[in-house]
Amino acid sequence: MPGCFIxxxxxxxxxxSTNLAAMAEQLRRANLSVVVTREPxxxxxxxxxxRVVLHAGEPLSETAELLLMFAARSIHVEQLIRPALARGxxxxxxxxxxxxxxxxxxxxxxxxxxxxxLAEWVHDDVQPDLTVLLDAPVEVALARTRGRGSEDRFxxxxxxxxxxxxxxxxxxxxxxxxxxxxxxxxxxxEEVQKQLAIHVEKLILNHMNKSP
Ligand code: Z5A
Numbered sequence: 001m002p003g004c005f006i007x008x009x010x011x012x013x014x015x016x017s018t019n020l021a022a023m024a025e026q027l028r029r030a031n032l033s034v035v036v037t038r039e040p041x042x043x044x045x046x047x048x049x050x051r052v053v054l055h056a057g058e059p060l061s062e063t064a065e066l067l068l069m070f071a072a073r074s075i076h077v078e079q080l081i082r083p084a085l086a087r088g089x090x091x092x093x094x095x096x097x098x099x100x101x102x103x104x105x106x107x108x109x110x111x112x113x114x115x116x117x118l119a120e121w122v123h124d125d126v127q128p129d130l131t132v133l134l135d136a137p138v139e140v141a142l143a144r145t146r147g148r149g150s151e152d153r154f155x156x157x158x159x160x161x162x163x164x165x166x167x168x169x170x171x172x173x174x175x176x177x178x179x180x181x182x183x184x185x186x187x188x189x190e191e192v193q194k195q196l197a198i199h200v201e202k203l204i205l206n207h208m209n210k211s212p
Pocket of ligand 1 (some may be wrong): 010011012013014015016017018019039040069094095096097099100101103104144145154155185186187188189190192
């Protein structure tokens with residue numbers, strides 16, 4: 001039976017990396033085989049593209065940024081995500097195409113139709129079973145990452161940019177309530193992890209009920 005694909009989304013600082021680790025631990029305790037990965041990146045070559053897109057040493061057009069995100073995604077899906085799901089693994093991914101919809105679509109203003117064409121081309125057969133949107137006001141999320149040192153191209157963006165990204169994420173969650181769960185990331189870490197554990201448990205049970 002194919003595995004399960006869970007993605008974590010949200011603006012910078014909402015706690016994706018922190019909570020991904022706790023979710024992976026929960027799945028392992030349930031004796032499931034887990035692959036933890038991230039975007040952009042996830043394979044050596046896709047990580048090279050991540051470095052380019054986050055730390056380009058020269059101006060990068062919005063079109064080039066969008067195409068680099070999907071180039072990295074194409075490598076990641078082909079080399080890691082699709083084979084892992086085919087083996088029956090549970091794949092936990094820190095960001096996926098919803099991030100492109102939010103950052104390149106909502107944030108930069110790239111046309112939704114263009115993004116959907118690329119998404120269909122690159123991973124029509126690979127879609128998340130569950131997407132957790134960790135949501136917090138921009139000032140709360142950004143305050144958590146302040147003082148971490150050198151900033152990438154996105155971290156240098158304006159408050160207004162992150163407001164557009166957050167609004168796009170929330171609109172996506174409203175459009176696809178069957179796939180998204182929105183978790184209040186301003187709650188304590190303990191409370192956030194309690195909420196996430198409930199959603200993961202539900203998914204495990206649903207998946208087990210589907211098995212032949
Ligand atoms: N990007 C894009 O534009 N298009 C795309 O298609 C994709 C990505 C895939 C890199 O992403 C950039 O790529 C990203 C969007 C763009 N840039 N931005 N912004 P990334 O995911 O690698 O980078 P990030 O979002 O900047 O990650 P982050 O800053 O590490 O955020 P996080 O993983 O969500 O947060 P965290 O590291 O788990 O937590 C931050 C701190 O908050 C940490 O000290 C925690 O202990 C603390 N924390 C976490 N939760 C709580 C709660 N509940 N209470 C209190 N404190 C907490």
